[in-house]
Amino acid sequence: MMENVLTHRIIAAAAQAFWCQDDFLHEIQITLAALADVEYRREKDRERLKQRFGPDAVKHRLWVERESRYQADREPYLRKLEQLRRRIRSDLFSGL
Known part of the structure; x- marks a missing residue:
């Protein structure tokens, strides 16, 4: 039963972190596009x-x-991706 509650919380946190925060997704897309460039x-x-x-x-x-x-050109984007990764983890696990 406890696993079900934990699973539900993880799914809810993921939904909030990824689907409700369009600006966050946009940040990821912009950063990855710049890195690809x-x-x-x-x-x-x-x-x-x-x-x-x-x-x-x-x-x-x-x-x-x-x-x-x-x-040197690549470094700021890698730092930004690391910040975004930390933010994802924080958003995902903050409600658990």
Whole structure:
């Protein structure tokens, strides 16, 4: 019987956290879209660099610079996703 009550509370909390908070879902979507854009730009940079003529050492140096920029661009979105994950857990388990 206790499992039924707990299950019901989890389902209710999940429904409230995900389906009733459109702004929260929108935050997740926007963050994932921005992160996907960063990933796409990285792949385009990689392809352009592969097609570039010149010494491998120069290509490597350019790739290291681009990779550093990629990590810096990506970091704020990863932090935001972690905040959203914590918020999901908090919302899900706050009513239990």
